[in-house]
Amino acid sequence: MPMKGRFPIRRTLEYLQKGDLIFKNRVKIMTVNYNTSGELSEGARKFVFFNIPQIQYNNPWVQVVMFKNMTPSSFLKFYLDGGEQVLVDVEGKDHQLITQHVKKILCKSEEVLHVEALAKMQESNPANFGPKKYCLKECICEVEGQVPCPGTTPLPKEFTGKYRTQMAAAQE
């Protein structure tokens, strides 16, 4: 079954995850003002069409609001924590230029992203066992190839503690 609509690739998880605009923690709201007609707004319209889903997917806690045909100029406005506002003129710019500019001014840099990814990996260390909230597995019996949980299948006689003590007592 083919995908429906114009550019249905925008509606794939792979496309959404590929977005590289990850805002800094200070950015809370993103507002896009653009016009539905006119050449100057073309870049902004493409930005909204292609890049906004990626941005919202990668920044689930940022509120993204779109305003159409409110002013003749098209712009982006970011509202940061602490009341600061950032105004970005977008008139006549290509959507890729816009993404590059926004990435330069308001997104986490590559190094910061690397550090965060490393920290996440350390948290999910497969060598640690414990509650589901902090570790991947709760007991080694859940790992494939290990002795299964005695709660589900009884252990062979030789593995049980009481058999071993019996054998040890018989030997002495």
Next chain:
Amino acid sequence: MFIAQGISTMSAKQASVHAKWIIGRVIGTKMLKTAKVRVTRLVLDPYLLKYYNKRKTYFAHDAIQQCTMGDVVLLKALPEPRSKHVKHELVEIVYKVGRVVDPFTGLKVEGTQFLEPFADLADDLDKKMSLSDKIPEVDSSASSSTASSLEPRTP
């Protein structure tokens, strides 16, 4: 039995709600000093994988009752809920309905049209007239082309 009591450390006052800063449109002003604000957030449909606007109404404290229906406002979370429903306060009106101001020129704007003329347009016209007086040999076609380029852009 020793029961350990965890004390939450608050370096700065924590707001009572998850949403600290939100933008929305005013949909009701009938309450005293309170504005009813509708906030839209983009939510992903899990099957279509497309984003749709999901609405939520918030109540915001507006001490001077300066909001009218249809304003776009910026709200900030209060450190403590003011009442059962009011947990935010109005910071500023971003776009006043009917009086939207273009952020670059500072002129009043309606849709895609400017309501006020550009401030420097009259000066430019005067300058051009003085130039044509000084240089009478200038081609009429050249002056007309320069005049058309200085018209306010209308998409």
